[in-house]
Amino acid sequence: MRKFRIMSALCALTSAGVFAAHVQAQEVDHAKADAEFAKFRAEMEDSNPAELFELKGEELWKAKRGPNNVSLAESCDLGLGVGKLDGAYVLMPRYFKDADAVMDAERRVVWCMTEKQGFKFDDIAKKPFASGNYTPEITSLVTYVAGHSRNKQFAVNLKDPKVREIYETGKEIANYRAGPYDFSCNTCHGSDGKRIRMQNLPNIGSKEGATKSVMGWPGYRMTGGVMLTHQWRMNDCFRQQRFPEPKYASDTITALLTYMTANANGVMYKGPGIKR
Amino acid sequence: MDMLRRTVLKGAGATGVLAGLLAAGVLKPTLAYANDWNKAAFEAKELDAALKALGAEGAAEHKDLVMKAPEIAENGAVVPIDVSSAIPNTASIAILVLKNPSPLTSVFEFSNGAMADVAVRLKVAQTSVIRAVAKADGKVYSTQKEVKVTVGGCGG
Amino acid sequence: MADPMKIRAQLKGDEAVIRVLMSHPMETGQRKDGDGKTIPAHFIQSITVAVNGKTVVSGQTGGSVSRNPVFGFKLKGAKAGDKVAVSWIDNKGDKRTDETTVA
Numbered sequence: 001m002r003k004f005r006i007m008s009a010l011c012a013l014t015s016a017g018v019f020a021a022h023v024q025a026q027e028v029d030h031a032k033a034d035a036e037f038a039k040f041r042a043e044m045e046d047s048n049p050a051e052l053f054e055l056k057g058e059e060l061w062k063a064k065r066g067p068n069n070v071s072l073a074e075s076c077d078l079g080l081g082v083g084k085l086d087g088a089y090v091l092m093p094r095y096f097k098d099a100d101a102v103m104d105a106e107r108r109v110v111w112c113m114t115e116k117q118g119f120k121f122d123d124i125a126k127k128p129f130a131s132g133n134y135t136p137e138i139t140s141l142v143t144y145v146a147g148h149s150r151n152k153q154f155a156v157n158l159k160d161p162k163v164r165e166i167y168e169t170g171k172e173i174a175n176y177r178a179g180p181y182d183f184s185c186n187t188c189h190g191s192d193g194k195r196i197r198m199q200n201l202p203n204i205g206s207k208e209g210a211t212k213s214v215m216g217w218p219g220y221r222m223t224g225g226v227m228l229t230h231q232w233r234m235n236d237c238f239r240q241q242r243f244p245e246p247k248y249a250s251d252t253i254t255a256l257l258t259y260m261t262a263n264a265n266g267v268m269y270k271g272p273g274i275k276r
Numbered sequence: 277m278d279m280l281r282r283t284v285l286k287g288a289g290a291t292g293v294l295a296g297l298l299a300a301g302v303l304k305p306t307l308a309y310a311n312d313w314n315k316a317a318f319e320a321k322e323l324d325a326a327l328k329a330l331g332a333e334g335a336a337e338h339k340d341l342v343m344k345a346p347e348i349a350e351n352g353a354v355v356p357i358d359v360s361s362a363i364p365n366t367a368s369i370a371i372l373v374l375k376n377p378s379p380l381t382s383v384f385e386f387s388n389g390a391m392a393d394v395a396v397r398l399k400v401a402q403t404s405v406i407r408a409v410a411k412a413d414g415k416v417y418s419t420q421k422e423v424k425v426t427v428g429g430c431g432g
Numbered sequence: 433m434a435d436p437m438k439i440r441a442q443l444k445g446d447e448a449v450i451r452v453l454m455s456h457p458m459e460t461g462q463r464k465d466g467d468g469k470t471i472p473a474h475f476i477q478s479i480t481v482a483v484n485g486k487t488v489v490s491g492q493t494g495g496s497v498s499r500n501p502v503f504g505f506k507l508k509g510a511k512a513g514d515k516v517a518v519s520w521i522d523n524k525g526d527k528r529t530d531e532t533t534v535a
Contacts, residue, residue: 225499395504
């Protein structure tokens with residue numbers, strides 16, 4: 001189909017700052033492309049390489065590791081009791097009394113690794129996300145934890161005032177404009193029907209949009225073939241907005257994840273997914 | 277039909293022997309495999325050369341050789357392709373991406389109850405025809421489909 | 433050491449559907465890293481599927497199979513409890529074998 005060749009030509013044009021081809025972009029049959037992508041996704045999800053990282057995460061979860069030589073299985077409480085995994089991911093972010101903080105899943109596992117196993121935070125934060133052939137242990141662990149909430153509903157507890165407070169903070173952050181482009185998350189993700197070329201941009205303030213934003217994380221990214229967490233996605237949004245990169249496992253990211261996940265409350269989580 | 281000549285790895289018994297040799301350090305696995313892997317076919321830059329190296333020239337279309345492939349692939353790094361053959365005695369299936377720098381992606385030989393049915397995920401560098409070539413009773417058959425590869429966002 | 437594979441072998445009627453996920457970079461040898469240096473070729477060249485010790489599929493692969501490869505095969509006349517073993521060897525001589533049973 002010639003339309004797609006036009007599409008890639010358009011890509012080059014817009015990056016060169018020429019927008020004359022704009023009208024042609026509308027010729028692309030997005031409904032058809034979306035349907036085709038959806039079919040393709042279903043096939044990809046049927047055998048998702050993310051499972052390989054769950055396997056790796058299981059090994060790491062159960063192994064006695066770190067200076068304290070304890071396993072996460074025997075020391076880490078994800079909110080449902082020490083070592084309890086089933087359904088824990090969809091209840092996070094949640095408030096953890098022992099840390100006196102609201103934490104998302106990745107942040108919580110990092111906390112367990114430092115507080116229980118004795119790893120140094122700075123070592124984990126040095127290279128916290130996958131690139132090339134490198135996958136951090138934390139990514140496999142989070143994938144393993146998330147895999148234990150397949151087919152369970154997101155249920156972030158907004159009745160907890162501490163969670164509510166972080167949720168409201170997240171809402172504000174999503175709307176906070178800054179950086180050289182005077183962008184906020186909501187510039188792209190705050191209203192319905194927006195799109196960058198072939199990709200639809202979900203409105204994270206709506207239930208439907210929030211669902212699209214939290215579903216499939218952690219995700220196996222076809223581009224580069226790497227496993228990435230929702231924390232990574234948030235950091236990458238900051239990069240795309242030309243904001244300074246957030247500190248790893250920061251309050252800001254937890255707040256955004258609380259806002260988005262709670263907006264998807266009641267939706268069934270399908271487990272670690274596939275991303276483009 | 278020596279498309280996949282297996283001098284060393286013939287059946288499970290031989291595999292066991294090979295494993296023993298490997299463990300004993302008698303054979304280096306790379307050596308064992310260098311003999312086996314069809315270098316000429318995989319490194320061929322042109323379709324014709326690849327088919328020649330596979331001994332699979334002059335294929336005829338056959339309705340019982342079926343390929344499932346997305347019409348539009350979301351990401352060329354991972355394109356799911358499914359090929360199945362209902363042609364009796366199909367011994368092997370090869371899958372080639374015509375516009376890739378080296379067209380041959382993979383070739384599979386079936387025996388002992390395996391159906392001539394294989395699913396793979398391939399890198400497709402650009403919009404290209406994908407061709408499957410099957411061998412059955414010494415004859416060569418083929419089928420093909422075009423897969424369009426898009427980029428999602430610029431530099432995406 | 434190569435990471436384990438994930439193998440699924442499900443019975444559907446008298447057919448077994450075998451799905452294999454492998455952990456492998458599948459480098460073509462044509463990509464360049466951030467410094468412009470060519471990343472050496474590193475890909476699986478050979479895979480075998482054996483059922484109860486008998487080879488049923490032997491395959492050869494090149495660098496254009498996707499990273500972290502996924503393969504699907506079908507087996508006629510399979511029954512629950514059949515042992516499925518999958519092996520691969522790459523161009524550097526790394527190898528891995530994993531097993532599962534048809535269920």
